[in-house]
Amino acid sequence: MEQVIANGLYLGAQYALIALGLTLIFALMNVLNFAHGQMYVLGGFVTYSIYGQLKLPFALALVCSGVTLAIIGALMEKFLFRTVIRRSKREESTMLLAAATAFFLDAVILLLFGEKQRGVPKIVSGVFVSDWVILPYDRIVVGVIAILMIAAFVLYMQYSKPGRAMRALAQDRIAAQLMGVKVDRYSMIGFALGAMLAGVVGGLLVSITGVNSGIGGPISIKAFLMVMIGGAGVVGGAIAGGFILGMMESVGLTVLREYGDVTYLVIFALLMVFLSIRPNGLMGKPWG
Amino acid sequence: MAALFLLALLVGVPLLINATGRTDLYYTLTSVALLSIISAGVWITFYIGRINIGQGAYALIGGYVSAILVTTYGVSFWLTLPLAGLFCASVSVLIGLPILRLRGVYFAMVSLTLTEVARLLALALPITNGARGIVSIPLPGSISLFGIALVPDFATLANPRLAFYIVAILLMALCFVGLRRLAHSRIGQLCQSLQQNEELASSIGVNITYLRVVAYAISSFLGGVGGAMFASISQSIYPSSFTVADSVNFMLNCFLGGLAYVLGPMLGTFVLYFGWDVLFQTGEFQLLIFSTVLIVLILVLPNGLMSLTLPGKRSA
Numbered sequence: 001m002e003q004v005i006a007n008g009l010y011l012g013a014q015y016a017l018i019a020l021g022l023t024l025i026f027a028l029m030n031v032l033n034f035a036h037g038q039m040y041v042l043g044g045f046v047t048y049s050i051y052g053q054l055k056l057p058f059a060l061a062l063v064c065s066g067v068t069l070a071i072i073g074a075l076m077e078k079f080l081f082r083t084v085i086r087r088s089k090r091e092e093s094t095m096l097l098a099a100a101t102a103f104f105l106d107a108v109i110l111l112l113f114g115e116k117q118r119g120v121p122k123i124v125s126g127v128f129v130s131d132w133v134i135l136p137y138d139r140i141v142v143g144v145i146a147i148l149m150i151a152a153f154v155l156y157m158q159y160s161k162p163g164r165a166m167r168a169l170a171q172d173r174i175a176a177q178l179m180g181v182k183v184d185r186y187s188m189i190g191f192a193l194g195a196m197l198a199g200v201v202g203g204l205l206v207s208i209t210g211v212n213s214g215i216g217g218p219i220s221i222k223a224f225l226m227v228m229i230g231g232a233g234v235v236g237g238a239i240a241g242g243f244i245l246g247m248m249e250s251v252g253l254t255v256l257r258e259y260g261d262v263t264y265l266v267i268f269a270l271l272m273v274f275l276s277i278r279p280n281g282l283m284g285k286p287w288g
Numbered sequence: 289m290a291a292l293f294l295l296a297l298l299v300g301v302p303l304l305i306n307a308t309g310r311t312d313l314y315y316t317l318t319s320v321a322l323l324s325i326i327s328a329g330v331w332i333t334f335y336i337g338r339i340n341i342g343q344g345a346y347a348l349i350g351g352y353v354s355a356i357l358v359t360t361y362g363v364s365f366w367l368t369l370p371l372a373g374l375f376c377a378s379v380s381v382l383i384g385l386p387i388l389r390l391r392g393v394y395f396a397m398v399s400l401t402l403t404e405v406a407r408l409l410a411l412a413l414p415i416t417n418g419a420r421g422i423v424s425i426p427l428p429g430s431i432s433l434f435g436i437a438l439v440p441d442f443a444t445l446a447n448p449r450l451a452f453y454i455v456a457i458l459l460m461a462l463c464f465v466g467l468r469r470l471a472h473s474r475i476g477q478l479c480q481s482l483q484q485n486e487e488l489a490s491s492i493g494v495n496i497t498y499l500r501v502v503a504y505a506i507s508s509f510l511g512g513v514g515g516a517m518f519a520s521i522s523q524s525i526y527p528s529s530f531t532v533a534d535s536v537n538f539m540l541n542c543f544l545g546g547l548a549y550v551l552g553p554m555l556g557t558f559v560l561y562f563g564w565d566v567l568f569q570t571g572e573f574q575l576l577i578f579s580t581v582l583i584v585l586i587l588v589l590p591n592g593l594m595s596l597t598l599p600g601k602r603s604a
Contacts, residue, residue, distance in 0.1 A: 032393045034536075080583065088590035092339055095396065096543040099536050100582040107575035217532060221404060224397040232393055265408045268401055275398060276386030284394075 002132040008250035009243070010139055013146035014201060016242025018219065019226035020153060020235065021197035027170035027233035028190040030091060031081055034098040036198050037219030038105035043069050043199025044211030045113045051207075052120035058207065065203035066196045073195025076101060077188045102216070109213045119210035142204050149200065150239060157235060166190050170233060228271065231284020240282055290465070297457050302450060314449040318521065320561050321456035322514045325463045327541040327553035329510035334547050335471065336503045337483035338388070342399030343511045344535035345406035346376045350512025351519035351529060355422040356415060358520075365428035366439070369516050376512030377505040384504040388497075391486075403535045410527035421526030428520060452521050459517065460554070463510060468550045470506070479503055544585065546592020555593055 018040060025033045033039075043065040051061035084097050124137040157163035165186045168176040177183050202211065226245045230237025245267070252263035275281075305313050326347050333340035350372040357363040357371065387398050410416045427442035442448045470476050478499055481489040490496045519525040537560065545556030563581065567574045589595060 026393065030393075032396060080587070083587055084590050087587075090547060090591075092334075092547070093543065093586065093590045095339060096540060097583065097586050099540060100579050100586060103575060103579035104583060107573075107579055111572060111576060221401065221532065224400060228394060228397050262408070262412055265405065265412060268405045268408070271401070272383070272386065272398070275390060275394070279390050279394065281394075 003134065004250050004254050005247070006133045006135055008247035010135070010143040010246070011250055012243035012246025013143045013150065014205060014242075015222065015226055015246045016150055016239045017146050017197055017201045018223045019230070019238035019242045020150065021194035021201075022223045023227050023230070023233055023235065023238040024166075024197070025191055025194040026227070028166060028187055029077070029081060029085070029094070031094045031098060032224075033194065034095070034220060035076075035102040035105050035216075036194075036223050037216035037221075038102050038109065039069050039072070039195050039198035040202040040219050041109055041211055041213060041216045042072070042105060043202030044206040045109060045118070045202075046199065047203030047206050048113075048118045048120055048211060052118070058123050062200055062203045065199040069199025070192040070196040074188050074192040076195070077191035081191070082184065082187070102220070106213070106216060109216075113213060115213050117210055117212040118206070120207055123207045138207060142208060145204060146201070149197075153197070154235065154239075162186060162189055225267070225271065228275065228281055231281030234281075234283045237281055237283035290461075294457070294461050298454060302453070311447075311449065314453045315521075316561070316565060318449070318453045318456040319518075320558050321453075321460040322517050322521075323538070323541065323561060324554040324557040325460055325517075326511050326514035327538045327557050328463055328467055329507035329514075330538045331542045331547070331550075331553045332467070332470075332479075332503050332507040332510075334542055335476070335483060336479045336500050337391075337486070338399075338500070338504075339392070339396040339539070340399050340504075340507065341396055341532075341535045341539050342402035343507070343538045344403040344530035344532065346380065346508040346511030347515030347518070347534070348403075348406045348410060348525075348527070348530040349379060350376050350515030351525040352410060352416055352422070353512070354516035355425050355519045355525045358425055359422060360415075364431075365426075365520055366431055369513055372516035373509040373513040376515075377509040380505050380508030381501055384501050384508075385497075388500045388504055400532065400535065403530070403532045407527045407531060416527070419527060421524060421529075422519075423524040425519060425523045425525070427523070456517060459513070464550065464554060471550050475499070475502070540582075544582075544593055546594035549592065549594035552592055552594050559593065 018036070021039075022033055022036045025031055025036075046065040046068050047058075047061040050056050050064050051058050080097055080101065081094060084093055085091070088094070122136075122138050124141050126137045128135045128137055128140060157167060165176070165181045166189070168179065168181055169183060169186055169190070173183065205211070222245065226241035227238060228241070229244050230239070230241030248267055248270075249263060252266060256263050256266060301313075301317065305311060326343055329346070330340045330343045353372040353375045354365065354368040357368040358365055363371075383402070387395065390398055411418055416422070427448060428439075429443075430441040431439040440451075442451055445451050471479075478489070478494050481494060482496055482499060486496055515530065518529070522529075541556035541560055542553045543556065544560060545552030545554065564574070564578060567578050570577055585593075
């Protein structure tokens, strides 16, 4: 059982980091970023190229993943989403744009990196063994980095000037604008930050699970699940949702093993019941 | 106008195809017709202000219901077509009652996961035969009334593709005529009030719960019928027949055509499907070009293709 909990915590830390990026973009722009999974995959491939192929240090590869995705995110916000939000009559149009960018990133990834499953050498070898839990060291390292990043992100949002501005934007866009917050600038920073988180998680996980061009969509769906559990647009909710999903997956895979591949079916069913009781998730604000 | 269009599709297109010998176009056009029926369902949910990315689930369910009824119980295909639709509609009422309370992005995300649920269910249930799916479904049989054959047995036809084409076009015509009636009826007007402000609509006495469940049920009915037709044409159905990507495409069809226009889903489906087909020659760059064109289209025409051709109707 302890093993299951340890696995759940490790998974949860990854998931929370993915969900944080998605929820940040949603909170600031009201955009459901379909391309989040693709950003994750792209981050994974950048780390694969730099750490796996060029043999440069892993930390440098991670930074490169983050920076690449941050630039892509900023450009997407500036040239695509901002324009469509301004021109369209219905805000749903951004969803179409997000889906199209997901296709676009998929195509780019496929062209640049091919369709093969890619992995990199372990960052730390060896396995941690104690009486009650067995964990490879690289998983521990990745899990700890993920938790540190979550903490850094929360602190950044709470105490830095851009963080405060972004929280104000999420709360009330017009009021924030009236108070002198540069809406365009902080929307861009927010989008870049969200994309960066996706890229960094992709880079982190490539060292454990590897990466291939087809996993973008499923990752996006998982991210949506976490955001729904926690409540869209709330930082705490995303973290809670990530850990809850990670724990459910870990427990489900153990408990439901003899029934076949039904873990996610059960999770979906539970989610439906949960959402009919709490439509806004754990911490979400009432919608609409 | 509409009758002329229908006549052109039923008589003109087959003549043209015969003249040019491109019989593969039958399959393409049949697919467009059926996909536009399924997309029309998505359009209805847009009409009540919900973003529906779960239509693939109902298409899959419809396909399986029809396939199981035909292969296991020997029911006539023509009977299974409405049955598949009705089954989907009743499922959607059960699912819709809780989830239609959600709005905006929440509903979009839940409906997206619905497609995944349907796929996993199809894999897990014993009756759907798991990942192997249901194959070699017999072609639709004949319908006769008082001894006169109204519809011949498809298996005896020289060209079943043409027959499927005609059936699909007729279904599409029926669907869009119905959709138009619905959109301009009292219920349609009430649905539009939901799209704008549910609380306000409710406060002046509109039964919003009932309306949105009805709209969702009609939407799922269309999805089920379209899925059942697809299963019959390809004579097979697998858990991967309708996936999340298909659900997203149904939504894209509606968006691209224009959400404010009844014929939007039809035009959107046609453009997307043919665009994708034409780009097939570009090989590995297909998806790249396709998505780039899509992004540009959204940037230039964020309110859909129909807003280009009918600028005067916008104020109506």
